[in-house]
Structure formats: structure tokens, C-alpha cells
Amino acid sequence: MSAPTPPDGRSDPRYGAPHHGGQQYGPQYGPPSGQQQPPPGYGPPPGYGPPPGYGPPTGPGQQRPYGPPYGAQPPPFSQQIYGQQYGQQQAGPNPLIPPGFGGVPLPAGIPAPVERAFRLWLGIIAVNVLGVVVTTIGVGDYVSGVGIVFALIGAAIGVFLALHFRGQRQWARLVLTVLTGLAMLSSLIALFGALVLLAFAPVYGVVQLAVSVVFLAGGTLALINAWNAQSNAWFGKLGL
Template sequence: MPYRAPVTTPAPPTPVERSFRLWIAAVVVGVLGSALSFATMPAAPGATAAAGTIVGAIIGLLFLGAIVYCALRLRRGENWARIALTVLGGISAVFTVLGVLLTAGLGVNLGLLSTTVSLLQAALIVAAILFSFQAPANAYFR
């Protein structure tokens, strides 16, 4: 059997690498923010509320896992991952900012730390999306 050299993907350009790192940072901030929320959350008044909290946590972890998977694929130059991250991240960032504004407008106090973590995560996502569409990144995905 003839020897076949392994197929190697070229190293991602700097904007793609930055985008990848920002996606991972956004996931880390999301996990820390969720842990903070659980740690400071008042005791749930019943089994139904506790089950809802657990289901919400599982869905959140699955979402963050999907983000990590797509970020890894983005780093390898797979354009579908860049598009998926743009759509999911864009929706997440918009709803985060709208949620913060809406709760503030309704007079609901989420706490300074929780609000800061949410806005930091949204900013990381927006920056990651912008880096993934810079000219060197566009060439890498072609």
C-alpha cells in the first residue's frame, strides 16, 4: 500500500485565531455567569421549580457545547461553522442586550455583577463575529 501523507489544514490567520479565542472566552464567561447565578439564586420553592432549573442548566450546557464544537470547526476553516456561530451568537447577543435593557426598564434589579457578566459575554460574541469576517478570515474560508 503506498504511503499517503496526512492532509494538513493551513494554520488559521490571526483574525480566525482571535475569533476562536473570543468564542472560548465567551463560553467560559457564560459558565462562570451560570455558576454565579446558581450560587446566588434563592432556594427553589418546590420540585417543579428545581426541575426547571436543572433542565435549563442542561440546555445551557448543551448550547455552550455546540458553541465550542462550532468554534473548533471555525478554527479549521469550515465556513458552515462561521455562519452557525454568527447566527447563534448574533441572536444570543441581541437577546442578552435586550434582556438587560428590558429588565432595567421594568425596574427589575439583576445585580451589577450579573449584568456585567451578561454584557461582557455579549461583547465577546460580537467581537468574535467581527474577527471572523475580516479580510484574511474571508480568504481562509474560501
């Protein structure tokens, strides 16, 4: 016995399938064949699937504009996450490494006054260490050894600053200027002490006198070359 048909020809959920080709349909049967629509929320979430560039080509003889070729293995998951989120950042050179060392290139066009000041500072440092060693040699006690150690540490710091000065570091020029001024003041005081020392210990007096004169003369020339017009133009505006 067939199901009864509604009198108006429309579909009724109680009677089953639509009648006389009607477009309406009962909710228990679903949409007609050929007009199936997935319900809302059905299917994979957005962004699901392989990243762009993976998978087979879209047509014969077509070249994919981006991504690895078909069949290539994608990078590991951790590299995808961290590479996309943080990027591939390359560390710059260490600012403590003086230019000319450790792969840090020297700046181009170093002016002659800057190069002269650099060599004068190296000469002053070497003379100061030599003077400390000569004046303390033969004493043989603990205090003299400590003095030599401190002289070597100070020389290492001075060379470090001089190398950065030649590398166009404004902060190195400022620090060297302050330290040179203090050392020249100390050498001026030591100069008068050396004159007195000549009467009691001529050898040490002569060494101290020579070191003081070299430091005063060399420091003055180094500061003049480091702060003349050509050097100021090369270093640029005063700052770190």
C-alpha cells in the same frame, strides 16, 4: 481380402483410409497423424487457469515482472473477488470530528483574526455558563437544574462549532454567526432586565449585567475578526 480401392485414387468414406498418400480422409478416421486439430469448442473455457504471476518461471534465471513468486499461496477466493470487484477503499476521516482531534490535523497557517475569534467564542461560552450557574444557585428547584443542563448542552454545541470554525469549516462560521447574532439580541434585552433587577436582587442583577455586557462586547469582536478581509481570504469562497 483387402478393401477395394476407388478408381480415381481419392478417399471414399466407404473404403476406409486414404489411398496413394491422398490428403483427404474419411470422417470416421480423423485427421492424419501430425496434423491433428481439436474440434471447435474443445478445451478449457477462456480465462481458465491460475491468475497471472502464479506457476513456475518460463525460463531459467528469469524474473517474473508481476505476481507472487513461484510457490506462494494466492489470497483467499473471497478476497480475490471482492478486492478485484470493489477495490480496497480506505475510509476517510469522519467529518464530524473537529480538526485537531481524532487524528484530523489542523489546517496550516491559521490567521491571527481567526484564532482571536475562536478564543473570543470560547470565552463567551464560558462566561455564559458561569452566569447561568451563579444566577440559579441557591434556588434548589427543578427548574433551575434544567436551566443549568440546557446551558451545558448549549456550551458543548458552541465549543463543537468553534473547533470546526478554527478547522476552516465554512458552515461552522455561518452557524456561529447566526447563533451569535441571536444571542446578542437576547443579551441586549437581558441588559435592560438586569438594570431593573438591580433594585430587587443586587447580586443577580450585577451578574446578569456583567454577562450581558461581556456577551455583547465579545460577540461583536468575534464577528469582526471572523469576517474581516484576512479571514475571508483564508476561508475562501462562501459555501459549505
